[in-house]
Amino acid sequence: MIKYNLICESDHEFEIWFSRSSDFDEQAPKGLIECPFCGSSRIEKAIMAPNISTSRKKTAIAQKKADGLKMMNAAADKVRKEIEKNCDYVGEKFADEARSIHYGEKPQRAIYGEASPAEAAELHDEGVGIAPLPDILAPKPKSKQN
Numbered sequence: 001m002i003k004y005n006l007i008c009e010s011d012h013e014f015e016i017w018f019s020r021s022s023d024f025d026e027q028a029p030k031g032l033i034e035c036p037f038c039g040s041s042r043i044e045k046a047i048m049a050p051n052i053s054t055s056r057k058k059t060a061i062a063q064k065k066a067d068g069l070k071m072m073n074a075a076a077d078k079v080r081k082e083i084e085k086n087c088d089y090v091g092e093k094f095a096d097e098a099r100s101i102h103y104g105e106k107p108q109r110a111i112y113g114e115a116s117p118a119e120a121a122e123l124h125d126e127g128v129g130i131a132p133l134p135d136i137l138a139p140k141p142k143s144k145q146n
Helices: 022-030 055-086 094-102 117-126
Strands: 002-008 013-018 043-045 088-091 111-113
Touching (some): 094 111
Parallel strands (some): 088 111
Antiparallel strands (some): 002 013
16 A cells, blocks of 8 residues: 545645555546545645654654553543442442332432343343443442452
């Protein structure tokens, strides 16, 4: 695969990936490539700078990744704290508890816990509103913190 920066007669710049470098040369004269902004088929290659990897660039990329991971972990921590604050942990009794709340046998409240895939499918089939909670967002119950 090769990526070309292209420009149309109206100076709109965009990029396209081709299977081979010769694909552009074959398709452009036939009018098979169009500008996504104006639909013009008068397309030329735009000037491209090579993507050279330097140690400074590698350091900047690593820092961006670290910053992004830090932000994601902070957001996940915030969600975990909200769940812990506003929901009751019911453990492996989740399916029974969710069903009891759904059918009005127990008062409405937010809960979280564990359910097998089969239990989750049954709850879904019954119309019980549930959603899976990724492990990274689930608070660690006090009974399992050891």
